Amino acid sequence: MNKKFDSIFNEDHLGLLTLPDATEKSERTPEEQRLINSFEEINNFYEENGRVPELGSEIDEFMLASRLQGIRNNPQKVKTLLPFDFHNLLKCESSKSVTVEDILGDDPLNLLNVPDMDDSVFSLKYVKKSDRIRPEYISRRNKCKDFDEYETMFNSVHEDLKYGRRKLTEFKEQDLEVGKFFVLRGILLYLEKSSHTLQKEEYSSGTRFRQDGRTRCIFDNGTESDMLFRSLYKALLSDGFGVSEVEEHASQDVQIDENDVQNGYIYVLSSLSNNPQIEGIENLYKVGYCKGDVTGRIKNAVNEPTYLMSEVKIVLTVRCYNLNVPYLESNIHNFFKEVNVAFEVIDKNGDKHYPREWFIAPLSVIEEAIKLVVEQKIEKYTYNSKLGTIIKI
Structure with a gap:
């Protein structure tokens, strides 16, 4: 049965179809405005990167990810920010709402029907008050x-x-x-x-x-x-x-004099392989050491399993002085052992090789770790792969 629009609006006794006056704006508290501004930074990150910030990242992104996590866990903040959630960033896993009546009504064995409420499951007389942080x-x-x-x-x-x-x-x-x-x-x-x-x-x-x-x-x-x-x-x-x-x-410069002995170079390489399994790995770098010219060292990379049988690109070289070479190699590799990638590479003769010098870590973190090795302070630090940052022990 068709009705005219006037009739529909006239029968809206609960005012469900009444639009609020667009000129009426609720005043926000300074705290709400700061919350909105902080969420805007997360929106901006999403718009610039096409993804939400992640915890295992650089400091700035880590803080945005933690902030988003805190907002999602706070229903009041979510309610305040919903009008500004343009990218569905606050969407959490949906859960079915269950009332006490639903639970009591679905009790086929009558386990919850307790005549004496003192014996009810809702009475926590034997439970000590928690002294945990609130x-x-x-x-x-x-x-x-x-x-x-x-x-x-x-x-x-x-x-x-x-x-x-x-x-x-x-x-x-x-x-x-x-x-x-x-x-x-x-x-x-x-x-x-x-x-x-x-x-x-x-x-x-x-x-x-x-x-x-x-x-x-x-x-x-x-x-x-x-x-x-x-x-x-x-x-x-x-x-x-x-x-x-x-x-x-x-920020201090290291002074080199004629008494210093050059050991060689620590180098960082990225792979130029066309293999999809290698090409798709973000922040994949090889960290190695050589006594001579790095360019000469990688000239035959396409034929060497240690370079994954492909061309490589030099992204960083650090000249080393007065360093114990075994100390240098063992420490830098032990430092990143949690993010070591175990490749199996087959050479042109069909033989299998297992290069161990490839790691997944941001270049800035690798550069910082090399600096700690050169300064012989790396034992005081550890790499947290989940946060993607170096932490002092």
């Missing part, structure tokens, strides 16, 4: 009214991380000091002050003394928190990193 408290942050006093400092630390003057380090309890920087869930924070003291706590297993008290944490998104010292420690231990002090040696 994520909802960690995320309870307020606007930092004097953030402009810290903004330049945060920008400087970001630059230091980007150019290798600072590094992410494995978080340890002794590192938690006032005046230091940390990364918590992808967000840079500064521990501005702490009033923690040694406090006595009684447990069934005995008495313990722990440091606790209020802190003031400034975050680089313009918020701050007064979370407990112990809560901050647990949060960083669970999902955080330390930030090293500035390493000035990164």
Whole structure:
């Protein structure tokens, strides 16, 4: 039965077809605006790269990936950002909503029909209250009214991380000091002050003394928190990193004199193979060493299994002085052993070879690792392949 549009609108008693006045705009809080701005950076990344940021990447991308993960896990943030989610970045796996009535109604064995509610499964009288960290408290942050006093400092630390003057380090309890920087869930924070003291706590297993008290944490998104010292420690231990002090040696020139002995070159090569299985591997590099000219060393690459029987391209060479060659080779290869690619190459005679000097890692990370080898400091660091970054042990 056909109805006129006027009739349809007149019978809209619930106002479902009434459009809101386009001129009416809800005022956003400063926190909401900062959230929107931070999400806009993720949108921009997607538009520029055609993909969402990933955790196993460089520092900037890692922080965007952690930020997106945090947003997805916060329903309130998702609700706020849905109008700005132009690329379906907030879409999570759908789940069916199940009510208590659905559960009780689907109880063929009558297991949930308990006359005495004191004996109900909903009564947790034998369950001890957890003393674990509460994520909802960690995320309870307020606007930092004097953030402009810290903004330049945060920008400087970001630059230091980007150019290798600072590094992410494995978080340890002794590192938690006032005046230091940390990364918590992808967000840079500064521990501005702490009033923690040694406090006595009684447990069934005995008495313990722990440091606790209020802190003031400034975050680089313009918020701050007064979370407990112990809560901050647990949060960083669970999902955080330390930030090293500035390493000035990164920008210092190495002086060479007539007493120095040249060992040779560390070189980094990329493959020019047309083999789809090799061509499709991103950030695939060979790290090797030679005493003479690198160009001469790779002249016959198409016939050598170590170069995957294909042409290669020189992407980096580093001249070495006063280095123990076995130290150099073993350390650089051990450092990247988690991302070593085990190729099986068949030469022109049909013989099988297994070159072991090919690795999957960003070129910037390989260059940084070579620098640590040359400075003989690589034992103090480890490569985290999931994050795609070097971390101080």
